Amino acid sequence: MKALCWFGAHDVRVENVPDPEILNPRDAIVKITTSAICGSDLHLYDGYIPTMKKGDILGHEFMGEVVEVGKDVSNLKKGDRVVVPFTIACGNCMFCKRDMWSLCDNSNPNAWLAESLYGYSGSGLYGYSHLYGGYAGGQAQYVRVPYADIGPLKVPEGMSDEQVLFLSDIFPTGYMAAENCGIQPGDTVAVWGCGPVGQFAIKSAYMLGAERVIAIDRISERLRMAQEHGRAEIINYEKEGDVVEMLKQMTGGVGPDACIDAVGLEAHGTSVGAITDTIKQKTRLSTDRPHVLRQVIQACRKGGAVSLPGVYGGFVDKMPMGAAFAKALTFKMGQTHVHRYLHPLLKRIQEAEIDPTFVITHKVSLDQVPQAYDMFKHKQDSCIKVVIKP
Ligand code: NAD
Ligand code: ZN
Structure with a gap:
């Protein structure tokens, strides 16, 4: 064959x-x-x-x-x-x-x-x-x-x-990502990444009762699909500046109730030696560039949920764990x-x-x-x- x-x-x-x-x-x-x-x-x-x-x-x-x-x-x-x-x-x-x-x-x-x-x-x-x-x-x-x-x-x-x-895969993956947010009626959910997984996460968030979904990417066709098919409000992170700041502004200063990272390993603008380098015990995500994992923690409101369908491997360093702890965030992740x-x-x-x-x-x-x-x-x-x- x-x-x-x-x-x-x-x-x-x-x-x-x-x-x-x-x-x-x-x-x-x-x-x-x-x-x-x-x-x-x-x-x-x-x-x-x-x-x-x-x-x-x-x-x-x-x-x-x-x-x-x-x-x-x-x-x-x-x-x-x-x-x-x-x-x-x-x-x-x-x-x-x-x-x-x-x-x-x-x-x-x-x-x-x-x-x-x-x-x-x-x-x-x-x-x-x-x-x-x-x-x-x-x-x-x-x-x-x-x-x-x-x-x-x-x-x-x-x-x-x-x-x-x-x-x-991708429909259950987007759906589980939204389910992992524990969405309550009226909630605002932010989704990083408008690839196929992000698109299904957006639709699923609405199915599970979200009132607003805000989608983040840099690729215009993908943002357009999120907006037109997914009814999402959109942020182009390359054109519109500080994503965390924008999300705060769009939610009355509070932050989204739940944040979904549908990007994972190769977040744009981040060098990820990921698992391969991890074997050599030298992997460090560069801290000088925007990284989705950091943004979801920084943007999420107090007591909110962070859901990670995006795939990670090895170690990820310099995470704002103080913020995650102080805000009492719930993390859910994993293979679907x-x-x-x-x-x-x-x-x-x-x-x-x-x-x-x-x-x-x-x-x-x-x-x-x-x-x-x-x-x-x-x-x-x-x-x-x-x-x-x-
Ligand atoms: P994809 O590569 O098509 O989409 C990723 C999107 O993220 C792209 O549109 C890209 O422009 C965007 N992006 C990159 N950096 C960004 C940033 N800093 N901020 C916002 N958006 C950014 O991939 P996909 O098929 O949609 O899969 C997404 C992730 O989900 C991957 O990591 C994939 O491995 C993972 N996945 C997980 C499971 C699971 O079981 N958990 C199943 C399937 C896929
Ligand atoms: Zn897949």
Whole structure:
């Protein structure tokens, strides 16, 4: 089959690779009909995530048709259309039982490695380094889906791929980010980053009862989407100056009730050696430039909530913890517990509360994916979300 493989920073190629096979009784093989590129893939593309090997297959937002199932998978059969959560979870461990699927204790065979190197690990993830289990990803024609009796969601008749694809990641991620804000009626929520995750966080904040959402970015098309589709008030942080000051002014001097960082690792204008350098114990985020993590703490009102869907790794230094403590802020963060949200968010799509296709700006074939990574990274050609038709 053909697959998009990682060869190094800014070097991804479409290669011919062996087809995946059933390895365990709970596996399924899915023929991919639609896949996507995520902002998280850019951390791999930029070379920030260690333990990648040349030839690793990327991609964790995908769906398709079941072509084979292992002997213990009785809920799926050949021909079923499924969308697959990007987090791999066993369904049986303490964390899965507590609905904390992205912390699954059994799906990452390399958790021991991650814990000994970095002091932390998470569940297995598709196409996201050997730190997260070394699973082949879904920017490919076929993929092996472990624990297929637990993860994949069957797509109801009559729904298109594009309507349900983002249940694999960015819709639940934006939704959990908003849920983590504990929104009360009348609240104002500020969202840093108007990429796909930020866009879904904006919509979700309104679904959960926010009265105002203020969106921050520098890219005009993304701000426009936040304003027109998301009903957000907008701040262009490059043109409009001090974001923290503006947010205070827009909220009667108080600050937003909740602040969402949907940017993460490579916040614009910040040099982040991130995890790779952390191994060498020398990572320091530069303090002389604006950094979203600092801004969310500084802007948030007393007693407010800070929600971090943006991905971080390693150490982040010089955080205003005095302010966070004095203001009694609540922090919530982490990899999304995708399984938790599949059915409730499918229902919201079916009831036309949201049409997730609004975020798609580009559709490409597998052969075009290397150029699409470059375009998405540099935010060229008004690119917001790329879907792939393998
Ligand atoms: P993206 O790169 O398309 O969007 C990031 C946006 O942030 C861009 O529009 C960029 O212009 C903006 N930005 C950069 N610096 C900024 C700053 N200083 N202030 C305001 N905006 C700034 O990525 P995405 O797909 O939307 O993903 C966003 C983040 O969410 C990434 O870190 C990604 O890894 C993470 N993510 C997390 C999960 C999870 O499970 N928690 C899942 C998916 C994605
Ligand atoms: Zn993703």
